[in-house]
Amino acid sequence: MSELDKVVDALRAAPSVAVLAHVFPEADAIGATLGASLALREVGKVTAAYNADPLPPELCSLPGATEVVREVPIARPYACYLVLDTSNLERTGGLLSGRPAGAVVLNVDHHAGNSRFGDVNWVESEASSAGEMVYRILRRGGFPISKAVATNLYAAILTDTGSFQYGNTTPEALRAAADLVESGAAVEEIAAWLYGNRDPREWYLLGEVLATLRVSADGRLAWIEVTSAAQARAGLGLEVTEDFINYVRAVRGVQIAVAFKEVSATQVKVSFRSRGDLDVARLAGQFGGGGHRNAAGCTLQASLTDARARVLAAASTYLQPDL
Numbered sequence: 001m002s003e004l005d006k007v008v009d010a011l012r013a014a015p016s017v018a019v020l021a022h023v024f025p026e027a028d029a030i031g032a033t034l035g036a037s038l039a040l041r042e043v044g045k046v047t048a049a050y051n052a053d054p055l056p057p058e059l060c061s062l063p064g065a066t067e068v069v070r071e072v073p074i075a076r077p078y079a080c081y082l083v084l085d086t087s088n089l090e091r092t093g094g095l096l097s098g099r100p101a102g103a104v105v106l107n108v109d110h111h112a113g114n115s116r117f118g119d120v121n122w123v124e125s126e127a128s129s130a131g132e133m134v135y136r137i138l139r140r141g142g143f144p145i146s147k148a149v150a151t152n153l154y155a156a157i158l159t160d161t162g163s164f165q166y167g168n169t170t171p172e173a174l175r176a177a178a179d180l181v182e183s184g185a186a187v188e189e190i191a192a193w194l195y196g197n198r199d200p201r202e203w204y205l206l207g208e209v210l211a212t213l214r215v216s217a218d219g220r221l222a223w224i225e226v227t228s229a230a231q232a233r234a235g236l237g238l239e240v241t242e243d244f245i246n247y248v249r250a251v252r253g254v255q256i257a258v259a260f261k262e263v264s265a266t267q268v269k270v271s272f273r274s275r276g277d278l279d280v281a282r283l284a285g286q287f288g289g290g291g292h293r294n295a296a297g298c299t300l301q302a303s304l305t306d307a308r309a310r311v312l313a314a315a316s317t318y319l320q321p322d323l
């Protein structure tokens, strides 16, 4: 029996299911969580959606978003815990501590490094998103997909494929998305919630940050800086700067994009993006960080000037053709 079928069987058998995902949730984590919990509720199960962290504003309009609970789900003993998009138990933010004995933990994830912490582990690194995996669970199990469910799952697939731009935009992901649109996914509203929902101060900060863009002499390395002073002028923190680095990666010919984010006078967060086979997780690893091949990060205990010098030197070396 496939792992997918084991997940479907366990969900069919369970009268109650708690659905949860990783801390610092984005649209895949929350869309998959809400899609699953709403679909299972619609077939009569007791369900609830959990996350250890508050939702970012762009996710608060997803159907069911106001129901996401932040406490540890021990008040009610669930028969089943469905954990989505979460590569290890620590990433649940402690939500599974105190789960009742005998409860089944289903681990459904698309991260290659998943620690296989569940009683059933359906880990498929080729899947575009946890949202696509939930879609496949619902279709395989014959669970109906309502407009609210379709909207959540479409939002999950849309964001984890970078709006159908990344290499994980597979035929399966597109077929799932097409089927979800047919099931009523609110395509235009989702785009407006996710991508048309910016505080103007974020764009003031972006403007200031883009003015720091520098490109190496050979054009393959480019970087930006988010200083503490710029954050203070905008009245915003680093949490709104997550996608600024995409503007750096979009520069013609750039193979490694870097964003330096000043946390304090002695601490700098560094984000990396790359194209193709260039593995920036290894580059981040040189500074104690990690991530995926094309998206990674690390934190240096250093001034912005020192961090920039060290990281750019390492990135330049990494780009040498003989390494």
Ligand SMILES: [Mn+2]
Pocket: 028, 029, 085, 110, 128, 129, 130, 160
């Ligand atoms: Mn995901």
